[in-house]
Amino acid sequence: MGKIRFSGPLQDRISSLMALNRIALATYFRHALGRRIEPSWNAYFEIGVRFVRHQFTKAMNHPDFSRGRQIFDSVQTETSDHYDVTVEPQDDPKGRWYAPKQLLSDATLLYCHGGGYAFHGGVSRRFAAMLAHHCGARLFAPDYRLTPEHPHPAQADDALATWRHLAATTRPDKLVIIGDSAGGHMALMLLQRLRAEGLQQPALCIGLCPWTDIGARGPSLHENDRFDLVQGWMALRFGGWLDPKGRFGRAALSPIDQNFAGLAPIYLQTGGREVLRDMIIDFANVQSRHGAEVLLDLWDDMPHDFQAMDSETPSSREALARIRAAVLWHVARIGSFEPCVRTIQSSAWPFPIT
Numbered sequence: 001m002g003k004i005r006f007s008g009p010l011q012d013r014i015s016s017l018m019a020l021n022r023i024a025l026a027t028y029f030r031h032a033l034g035r036r037i038e039p040s041w042n043a044y045f046e047i048g049v050r051f052v053r054h055q056f057t058k059a060m061n062h063p064d065f066s067r068g069r070q071i072f073d074s075v076q077t078e079t080s081d082h083y084d085v086t087v088e089p090q091d092d093p094k095g096r097w098y099a100p101k102q103l104l105s106d107a108t109l110l111y112c113h114g115g116g117y118a119f120h121g122g123v124s125r126r127f128a129a130m131l132a133h134h135c136g137a138r139l140f141a142p143d144y145r146l147t148p149e150h151p152h153p154a155q156a157d158d159a160l161a162t163w164r165h166l167a168a169t170t171r172p173d174k175l176v177i178i179g180d181s182a183g184g185h186m187a188l189m190l191l192q193r194l195r196a197e198g199l200q201q202p203a204l205c206i207g208l209c210p211w212t213d214i215g216a217r218g219p220s221l222h223e224n225d226r227f228d229l230v231q232g233w234m235a236l237r238f239g240g241w242l243d244p245k246g247r248f249g250r251a252a253l254s255p256i257d258q259n260f261a262g263l264a265p266i267y268l269q270t271g272g273r274e275v276l277r278d279m280i281i282d283f284a285n286v287q288s289r290h291g292a293e294v295l296l297d298l299w300d301d302m303p304h305d306f307q308a309m310d311s312e313t314p315s316s317r318e319a320l321a322r323i324r325a326a327v328l329w330h331v332a333r334i335g336s337f338e339p340c341v342r343t344i345q346s347s348a349w350p351f352p353i354t
Contacts, residue, residue, distance in 0.1 A: 002044070002312070005076045005122060012074035016055065020075060023050045038227060038273060040301040045313060048077050049303055052123075052229040059119070060234060065148065073121035081310045083133035087125075093162050095142035098128050104136025104324070107203070107331040108170050110162060111141045112190075114181030114305060116211075116230075116238035117155055118147050127180060127308055134320045135327045137176075140166060144186070147241035152248055159190045160197065172200035176327050177264075180305050181230070181276075182238065184210020184268075188255040191263045201264040204330035206323060208269050209276055209304050210283075213257075214239035215250045218278020227273035228303045235275060256283045260292035267295050267326045269319055271302030284345040297322060297342035318342070 004020075006013045024047050030036070031043045038046070055075075059068035084101040098111075111131060113124035120143065132139040144158035166175060179187035184207035191205055221232040243253055251257040256279065260266060266287065270280040277298075284296040299306065299315040307323070309316040322340070329337035339346045 002048075002080050003078045005078060006074065007076070007122065008070045008074045012071050016071065016075035019054055019058075020047075020051050020077070023047055023054060038301055045309065048309070049227070049229045051075075051077060053231065056230065056234060060237065065118075069119060069121070072119060073123075076122045076126070078126055079308075079310045079312050081130070083126075083129040085129050085132050087129070090140075093142055093158070093165055095140055095162070096125070096128065098132035098139040098141065100132050100136055100138075102136055103138075105328055105332045105334060106174055107135070107137040107327050108166060108175050109135060109137050109139040109327070110166055110175060110177045110187075110202075111139050112144070112159065112177070112179030112183035112186040113141060114179070114183045114209075116147075116234065117182045117186075117242055118238060120146060123308070127305075130308065130310060130320070131178065131323070135324050137327060137331075147238070148244070151244050152242050152253060155186060155242075156189060156193060159186050160193050163190060163194065163199070167200070173203050174331055175202040176204045176206065176331060177202050178206040178208070178323075179210065180208035180307070182211050184208055185212065185214075185255060188212070188260075188266070189253075189258075191260060191266075192255075192258050195263060203264065204267060204326060205264045206267045206269075206326060207280075208307055208319075208323075209271060209274055210255070210268060210280060211235065211238075211276060212283035213250070213254045213279040214242060215254065217256070217282060220278040221275050224273055224275045224277065224303075228275045230275055230304045232275050256286055259290045260287045260294070261290045263292065265293040265295075265330060267297075267323075269297050269299075269307070269322070271304060271306050271315075272298055272300035273302055274304035274306075276304065281344070288345055288347040292347060294345065294347050295339060295343060296345040297340065298344045299342060 059072035062068035088097045128141040142162040145154040328334040
């Protein structure tokens with residue numbers, strides 16, 4: 001069983017804890033009756049998904065979004081996994097370094113956190129520590145500017161500034177850009193920005209449940225609402241906050257509408273139960289046709305950002321092992337990294353989409 005972390009005003013902590021208890025009781029009752037929303041999920045897994053969805057919904061509908069962020073972060077559920085890393089804040093560019101006690105390679109990870117470009121809470125810092133620990137590599141997580149206060153191109157500019165900072169002391173072929181959700185969007189779009197600026201590409205780009213289209217795409221965007229911690233309407237609102245009034249346009253800000261041929265290799269992971277599933281599969285297919293080097297793994301029963309469940313589920317453990325293998329192979333040629341039973345698209349080894 002996991003842990004609970006509290007932050008912020010006491011009234012938010014109490015309200016969120018009461019919501020968590022209500023969700024837990026209702027979930028245990030349904031499971032006792034054999035009514036699971038996904039057969040492979042235990043009660044703890046389902047409680048986590050339902051609670052995060054509840055917190056996102058409450059936060060995004062709050063009239064004062066800064067207060068909404070506090071509500072979202074007031075109670076955080078975590079797995080019992082321990083990450084043996086040291087954390088060191090940095091001011092310029094602003095962010096945090098995560099250094100694992102056990103280094104497996106000389107790779108450096110540039111981690112772009114998720115949260116729809118609008119949230120940056122404890123869950124993202126936990127995700128960063130998890131990646132540094134499992135990959136055995138130093139990781140820098142920038143505190144980029146957030147929407148809706150700072151729409152595009154603020155985030156893209158912050159990502160480029162962070163890349164320049166890291167590349168000033170680390171060879172690009174030792175750098176891996178990795179991001180989850182909106183951070184996956186940031187990671188992919190940073191590859192395009194590097195090409196536009198005439199800068200070298202990283203050794204690898206990893207997108208974990210990445211947001212590949214800021215508009216509506218695919219039936220899963222709404223059909224998977226009942227399974228996922230992120231909802232289709234949330235993704236669309238995040239898109240509106242990123243590009244108010246469509247100043248730049250959907251095509252300009254959606255990775256799926258770019259051509260990644262000739263850029264860094266791209267490794268993607270997605271869950272079959274997440275709302276972004278269809279756009280991620282579409283992205284992999286489109287980029288494979290362009291000639292980009294892309295590989296996509298899918299876990300049929302998993303929701304958005306399922307990697308955060310770590311040891312609580314075999315799928316998360318397998319996904320984290322695949323991430324580690326990808327980093328070790330592309331940076332240091334340690335071990336191997338090839339398509340597996342989860343792979344549904346690869347530009348080098350074609351697999352049928354199922």
